[in-house]
Amino acid sequence: MCFLCDLKTASTPISQDAPQRGPWQARRAFVLAGAAAVALPASAQVDVGKASSLRKLVPADQIEQAGSQQFVQTVQEAKQQNALLPANHPQTRRLHAIAKRIIPHAAAWNPRARDWRWEVVLINSDQINAFCLPGGKIAFYTGILSQLKLNDDEAAMIMGHEMAHALREHARERLAKSSATDLGLRLGAQLLGLGDLGNVAAGLGTQLLTLRFSREDESEADLVGLELAARGAYQPRASVSLWQKMAAQTGGPGIGFLSTHPTGPNRIRDLEANVPKVQGLYERARKG
Secondary structure: OOHHHHHHHOOOOOOOOOOOOOHHHHHHHHHHHHOOOEOOOOOOOOOOOOEOHHHHHOOHHHHHHHHHHHHHHHHHHHHHOOOEOOOOOHHHHHHHHHHHHHHHHOOOOOHHHHHOOOEEEEEOOOOOOEEEEOOOEEEEEHHHHHOOOOOHHHHHHHHHHHHHHHHOOHHHHHHHHOOOOOHHHHHHHHHOOOOOOOOHHHHHHHHHHHOOOOHHHHHHHHHHHHHHHHHOOOOOOHHHHHHHHHHHOOOOOOOHHHHHOOOOHHHHHHHHHHHHHHHHHHHHHHHO
16 A cells, blocks of 8 residues: 555545644645755755655654664663773874764754754674664774774764765665655554554664665765865865775775765765865865
């Protein structure tokens, strides 16, 4: 059964005098919300497309809740393995300093980010990996810093890229589009009172860590992340050197980042073409 088709064709009558919301009224509100466009920040320097309205099928607060739950679980597991580095560790302080310069520019790309409870942790692991879950939950693994020998500018590009995935709600859209799991649509059905589907949000959490984004999502995250980092006074050219380092890695064990963030010559060329667009932002941020 096509859930979206059902929303469009439902015809339960509603009395105009009745103040309560009937089944179709709830469905109609859901469809209208899905049609709303997500505006780009007026001052954006990079060129990205408008966000798809399909993501509205997965409510933002629910996927952010799922992200927070998964983050708590990840942190707890790291603690149990004595792998969570303390806040006063030099590398953790380094990441906190980078985040402090980038996060103030996040809300321009997603107004919800103003209310996110941002967190940044560092996990001691050889994995070449990092992520930002919906709701602003950021984790880096020591392997990505040490094995790639990242300087602060390159680490900022990774953080900006991962933040961009969350800000542009790529996971939300991919889950809504997914025909393999149908979790996104089932979650929407649950919220509309179309059946008891259980705690779907909890099931979303593990998927958020392994979700493979489309080529378009990756390109957008590269460009939005590039602008975020430039506005935080990080050298735009570092985006190119970062992905050159990534491209030099092979897909062997422990390269978790490359399993969901494939490299390629087009990616580097696109970044090189966009570096001049944000160079002015970087220069002004340095002076400020």
